[in-house]
Amino acid sequence: MFSAPGKAFVAGGYLVLDPKYRAFVIALSSRMYAHAHVEKEAAKYTEVCVKSPQFAEGEWCYKIDLSRPDLAQEIHGRHNPFVKSTIDVVLLYLAPKQNKRITITIFSDPEYHSQKDSTPKTSKTGLKTLYYHSQPIHKVAKTGLGSSAGLVACLTTALLSCFSESFDVKKETTLTRIHNLAQVAHCHAQGKIGSGFDVAAATFGSIVYRRFDPQLVNKVIESWKNDDLVQLVDNTDWKIEHTKCCLPPGIKLLMGDIVGGSETPKLVSKVLEWRKKEPERSLEVWTHLNTNNMRLIESLEKLQDTSKIQPETYKLSLRSLVEGNKSGFSDVVSSIRGIRRYMKIMTQESGAEIEPDQQTELLDYCMSLKGVLGGVVPGAGGYDAVCLLVAEDAIPEVVERTKDLSVTWLNLREQETGIREEDVSSFIGLL
Ligand SMILES: Nc1ncnc2c1ncn2[C@@H]1O[C@H](COP(=O)(O)OP(=O)(O)OP(=O)(O)O)[C@@H](O)[C@H]1O
Numbered sequence: 001m002f003s004a005p006g007k008a009f010v011a012g013g014y015l016v017l018d019p020k021y022r023a024f025v026i027a028l029s030s031r032m033y034a035h036a037h038v039e040k041e042a043a044k045y046t047e048v049c050v051k052s053p054q055f056a057e058g059e060w061c062y063k064i065d066l067s068r069p070d071l072a073q074e075i076h077g078r079h080n081p082f083v084k085s086t087i088d089v090v091l092l093y094l095a096p097k098q099n100k101r102i103t104i105t106i107f108s109d110p111e112y113h114s115q116k117d118s119t120p121k122t123s124k125t126g127l128k129t130l131y132y133h134s135q136p137i138h139k140v141a142k143t144g145l146g147s148s149a150g151l152v153a154c155l156t157t158a159l160l161s162c163f164s165e166s167f168d169v170k171k172e173t174t175l176t177r178i179h180n181l182a183q184v185a186h187c188h189a190q191g192k193i194g195s196g197f198d199v200a201a202a203t204f205g206s207i208v209y210r211r212f213d214p215q216l217v218n219k220v221i222e223s224w225k226n227d228d229l230v231q232l233v234d235n236t237d238w239k240i241e242h243t244k245c246c247l248p249p250g251i252k253l254l255m256g257d258i259v260g261g262s263e264t265p266k267l268v269s270k271v272l273e274w275r276k277k278e279p280e281r282s283l284e285v286w287t288h289l290n291t292n293n294m295r296l297i298e299s300l301e302k303l304q305d306t307s308k309i310q311p312e313t314y315k316l317s318l319r320s321l322v323e324g325n326k327s328g329f330s331d332v333v334s335s336i337r338g339i340r341r342y343m344k345i346m347t348q349e350s351g352a353e354i355e356p357d358q359q360t361e362l363l364d365y366c367m368s369l370k371g372v373l374g375g376v377v378p379g380a381g382g383y384d385a386v387c388l389l390v391a392e393d394a395i396p397e398v399v400e401r402t403k404d405l406s407v408t409w410l411n412l413r414e415q416e417t418g419i420r421e422e423d424v425s426s427f428i429g430l431l
Pocket residue numbers: 052080081082083106107108137138142143144145146147148149151198
């Protein structure tokens with residue numbers, strides 16, 4: 001069994017669409033899991049069944065003739081573009097010769113979806129509680145953790161593992177292969193090529209990310225040839241960057257769900273329109289925004305170093321932070337203020353509601369609280385969520401002081417690892 005984490009896109013929304021800029025994505029403790037079971041048999045066709053028992057009608061089964069895998073059909077007539085595309089891409093890449101029957105079961109942690117109309121169920125060991133929804137997956141509201149990226153990343157991993165005797169996700173080459181295949185599958189399913197930060201975080205964990213050239217993936221999707229895909233996945237430099245980066249000790253991420261929603265594609269098209277119409281001004285805003293994004297990353301790295309080199313000094317600064325003295329963390333505080341300032345300018349000048357007034361008010365209030373380094377509207381922004389960087393010991397007070405506001409803090413923390421192997425015994429009774 002393998003799993004992939006959800007994400008919070010803390011810094012670099014929009015800019016990451018351009019490979020000139022880098023972004024910071026935090027991997028979260030909510031994960032998506034894929035358990036594979038393989039039966040080798042001399043059947044006339046290959047069968048891949050993906051089950052997602054937490055959702056109504058959550059089963060997609062494909063009968064595949066290995067000489068024409070492009071003709072694979074779902075036997076109930078159901079659609080799950082992300083499942084179908086992942087199977088198509090992995091089979092195009094592997095071009096297997098021997099038929100197999102594969103069953104993959106998907107599980108997702110509670111924070112990916114709204115828990116409305118769902119029932120909890122706990123494993124025999126008591127270690128895992130999952131929510132079972134009465135609606136099919138496409139009708140259940142999402143919270144923005146990147147469920148499709150998590151699904152594609154762990155399904156790609158589980159499928160590859162079915163065709164390899166010595167599969168090891170701890171190896172960098174294996175992870176890169178998973179990442180490259182998952183990016184192609186995710187783009188193909190979406191019918192467009194985004195920046196891919198969510199797939200990269202699902203694979204590599206908390207990272208500073210620079211995107212790939214969309215043409216690389218476009219060409220392969222157009223040609224749909226095994227040779228081209230193998231060449232792209234195993235022998236091409238994607239020129240992406242995924243440098244590990246995580247929060248310093250004692251600093252936690254709080255993700256708040258806001259009732260409301262935004263449509264990312266609309267926000268993105270407004271911003272890109274503004275960029276076209278106002279090239280000079282938008283470049284100026286993006287340059288300032290990028291300076292602050294990079295300052296945030298550097299200051300977090302510096303704190304990481306201080307915590308190792310001068311642990312006592314660091315501990316004292318943390319304690320003062322909880323008491324409301326933020327001076328030991330002034331670079332983080334001022335870079336987050338800078339990010340928000342330019343996000344707000346982008347909101348006002350492009351007309352895209354990236355940090356709407358309602359979020360500004362909430363974030364200003366949260367940032368005035370003891371122990372809070374800062375907060376942003378993650379990703380594309382809008383009315384979906386906020387996230388805060390907070391001293392761990394200040395969290396109970398922050399929760400208490402925001403209890404009457406329109407925000408629900410999710411039960412999440414940073415978990416910096418990307419794809420990893422899981423102990424299936426935690427799921428006994430659910431599988
Ligand atoms: N647990 C799951 N089982 C099966 N399919 C899933 C599961 N989770 C997600 N999917 C697939 O991913 C789709 C949702 O992807 P979409 O890109 O719309 O949202 P998302 O990735 O969660 O978005 P965001 O990045 O805003 O969080 C679902 O409709 C379904 O096809």
